[in-house]
Amino acid sequence: MVLSNINIFEYLGIILVLLILTIILLATTAVVLGYYLIKKNKILFPKLSLYITNNFYSILLKIFLLVGTEDTFYKVASEFYNRYYCESFKKAKNKILILPHCLRDLKCPGKLGVDGIECLFCSKCPVGEIIKVAKENGYEVYIVPGSTFLKRLVKEKNPDGVFAVACYNDLFHGMNSLSRKNIPIQGQLLMKDGCILTLVDVEELINRLKNKPC
Incomplete structure (x- = not known):
């Protein structure tokens, strides 16, 4: 019985060590791939990079914090998604643009409805201009108050491309949530x-909506 217990603990120890080594290997690989993305502007091993980013981002963030900031990690990871889904997003036929409610002016007259906040094109903020350009280029546009609202919209509208x-x-x-659903994203x-009273680079956004989403 004692020997049996020892064997069990040995096996558990081996499994734990292998698990830790696997996590370290995946994390190290992701950091190297992220570094290459920043320096060379290219994605190495796209499928592997996607799998790691989709499923191990919490571990990657902890490791990244040893050499960088949280915002930098999110920026690099978001840029990875942009590049990975670039071509498939261009082919999307049912695209939606998601805008955050915080872009609005404090005196915005728009009211919250079933599909988000309705823009009245009052020109108090740039949202109206962005919506006009987006609709001219085949996007349905939604101004959302939060992530839960976005999840419901995606489920109901069933888009094949999302720009947020x-x-x-x-x-x-x-982007991580949509990627795990295999929805092309930008x-x-x-x-x-x-x-x-947040700000977005309106010129860049409009240019991406018109010509080059990625």
Whole structure:
């Protein structure tokens, strides 16, 4: 009985060591691939990179914090998604653009409805201009108050491509969630976050909506 117990603990120890080594290997690989993306502007081993980013991002973040910042990690990971899904996004026929409610002016007259906040094109903020360009280029546009709202919209509208504007944290987690559903995605970071009176590079966003989403 004693020998049997010893054998069990030995096997458990071996399994634990192998698991730790596997995680370290995956994390190290992801860091190297991320570094190559930043320096060379290319993706090495796309499928492997996608699998690691989709499923081990919490571990990657902890390791990345040893050499960088949380925002930098989210920026690199979001840029990876942009590049990975570039070509498949271009082929999407039922695309939606997701805008955060925090881009609105404090005196925005728009009201919250079933499909998000309705823009009245009052010109108090750039949202109206962005919506006009997006619709001219085949996007349905939704101004959403949060991630739960986005999940419901995606389920109901069943898009084959999603372009989202958000802050570092929200953009990455939204792209990660959509990627795990195999929905082609593109994202653009806010220039200023804070959940109120945020800013986006309108010129860049409009150019991406018109010509080059990625």
